[in-house]
Amino acid sequence: MMAKLSADILDRMDIFILEIEELQIPTPLLWEYIWCLSLVMSMIGLPAIKKNNIRQLRHYIYGIGILGFGPLLYCILYYCPDVWRYLTRDDEDEDSSAEVEIELWQGYPYGLLWYAFVLLASQVHFFQLHFSYNLLKAWRMRGTLRKPE
Template sequence: MASRGIMVTGTNGADFEHREKIAAQYQISALNKSRLKYCVFFHHMLFLVMLAKLSADILDKLDIFILEIEELQIPQPLWWEYLWGLSLVLSFLGLSAIKRNNIRYMRHYLYGITALGLGPLLYCVVYYCGDVYKYLTADEDEDEDEIQLWQGYPYGLLWYAFVLLASQVHFFQLYFGYNLLKAWRARGTYRKTD
């Protein structure tokens, strides 16, 4: 063993710690890459939910008739639902940015998530706020014919549940992406000073 020889006074073997440290920006980068990948996974899961909702309209446009889907009487989709579905394409841009540590791709990803992810969700909240307010403030005696229902559930509240989940995923994507940008920029300035 190496400790059997003559030990230099003043060293107790703990002097190696300064060589074992990983720079903070690399630790932050690795942690946020992993977390952003989880967010992208949840984004894909939410997209599958949206695709299930849009399936009736897509099949109608393709002139495919499936009785079980038609019997569900799914309401016609609005433009924001398709626009939000486009945000899935951005996840591949984000994964490419993670793989290459590409600042430009990550910036485009963050802008796209803001526009195609959060933008349509904000429109949904505004669009259904009247129905949700009527449902929440309606007395049991009042007639609820003005409120749009699907399978006995208020349609606006169902969308609000989706918006709650999707907005959390998007906000976390933005947060982790921003942290990656900061870490990658710190890495760039670190290299320039050496």
């Protein structure tokens, strides 16, 4: 994602690199920047693991849920019409002028590329939530075992 956003970031900083400009990377949408904030959540999660901090780990879980899965869900909904058009198009009527244009990048349908990204990113976020939730449960159990009776 950072590689995709690098073209826009460099443009905003008035830095021109010919090799990046030749790729003709489409302009990023707001959800892509919001999704990158889920990487910042790792800065909350890793110290929480070191310190066994339940509160910070809970913030990490909520952050991944909102900043990780939220933009991915928006991406699915945003590109759904393009992907549906691409999957249901008739190859014989490819030359007809009535067909709506499908956005392509480097010859590949842009929506399907995003769906592949969503598949991989959602797996990573799912495992983040799964393991952090199990860790949270283990820490809570340890805390209940330590209480004097």
